Amino acid sequence: MISGSTMGVTGPDRNSTGWGPNVCAYAGQPFLTGYQGGSPQNLGGNWPDYLVGTIMAFSILSTLWHRNKTGQGQYIEVxxxxxxxxxxxxxxxxxxxxxxxxxRIGNHDPDMAPHNVYPCLGDDAWVALAVRSDEEWRSLCQVMGHPELSHDAKFAAPESRKTNEKELDRLVGEWCATRTNSAITASLQAMKIPAGSVMNVIDLLADPHMIARGYVVEMDHPEVGKRSVAGLPISFSAMPQLPYFSAPLLGQHNDFVFGDLLGHNPERVQKLKHSQAIY
Structure with a gap:
């Protein structure tokens, strides 16, 4: 048996009412998230629900292993x-x-610099990049067209780059502002520097990589027509083509549900439709 709850089934707060924002706040995540000198920021979304579900699934697998080894079951509480x-x-x-x-340090890292998200050429366009070593710093300086920066004492070592992070952000930011995020990503990735465009939903649905992997699915709906939608984030070797279906129309499957599944005869189903009990 497994139990999942907001605060647990024991303890003084076991009866507390829970929802994502207040549970995250209690758990400490927003306190660490946000810009330096700014207020705590909640990540938003329903990621805690998926996280708890994943922990519960692995807990069940661990308990099944214990049962196979000892013959005894367990009660799991998350x-x-x-x-x-x-x-x-x-x-x-x-x-x-x-x-x-x-x-809170925003998009910075406790040790690495530069490590930030920078505005780029275009409307609300951004790129994230991180320099993990002196070698990557020299490569970045080369791509930026300023190899002399790699010899500047203010930026020569990780510690000095972190100390002079504000000036470093200004220099990198000025360079990024004159280029598109896709161009920056391509040039930095070519030099093995971690970098990536900040994508929105429109970008993701048009992304060649996502399309090539089959994550973007073309659906054809009888009322709204063809639409590109996000598919499942998994693939199965025995099922290369996942069976995607468009959203049903109102009452589309009533004959199947009320007739085939519930066993009502056609006359009864038609009577329900005529009385507007169903569509």
């Missing part, structure tokens, strides 16, 4: 708040080792 808190281990470790709180 609290959403604790599951979310388990995703911020660095903050716990930092406080345990140094007594210091981890502060």
């Amino acid at each position: 609290a959403m708040a604790e599951t979310i808190s388990s995703m911020i281990p660095e903050a716990f470790l930092e406080y345990s080792m140094t007594g210091q709180q981890v502060e």
Whole structure:
């Protein structure tokens, strides 16, 4: 047996009412998210639900292994708040080792610089990039057309780049502002520098990689016509073509449901339709 709840089935807050925003806030995630000097930011969305479901699935598999080994079953209990808190281990470790709180730093990294999301040429266009080593820093300087920056004492080592991060962000930002995010991504990826365009939904549906992998699916609906939609994020070797269906029309399957499944004869189904009990 498995139980999943907001705060767990024991403890003084076991009867608390829970919803994504307040559970995330309790679990500590928003405190670490946001710009330096700014307010805490909740990530939004329903990702905690999927996270808890994943933890529960793996817990069941672990328990089945235990049952096969010992012949005994178990009761599994998962609290959403604790599951979310388990995703911020660095903050716990930092406080345990140094007594210091981890502060909000936006898109920056505690050690790497440059490490940020920069505005690019175009309307609300952005690119994310990270420099992990001196070698990547030299490559970035080369791509930017300023190889001399790699010899500047202010940026020569990871520690000095982090110390002078504001100036570094300004230099990289000025370069990014004159180019499209796709061009920046291509040039940096060619030099093995982690970089990627910040994609919106329109970008994703038109992305050649997503299309090539079959994630973008072309659906044909009898009322709205052809539309590109997001498919399943998994593939099966034994099922190369997943059976996608468009959303049904109102009452489209009533004959099947009320006739074939529920066993009503055609006259009864027609009577239900005529009385507008069903469509």
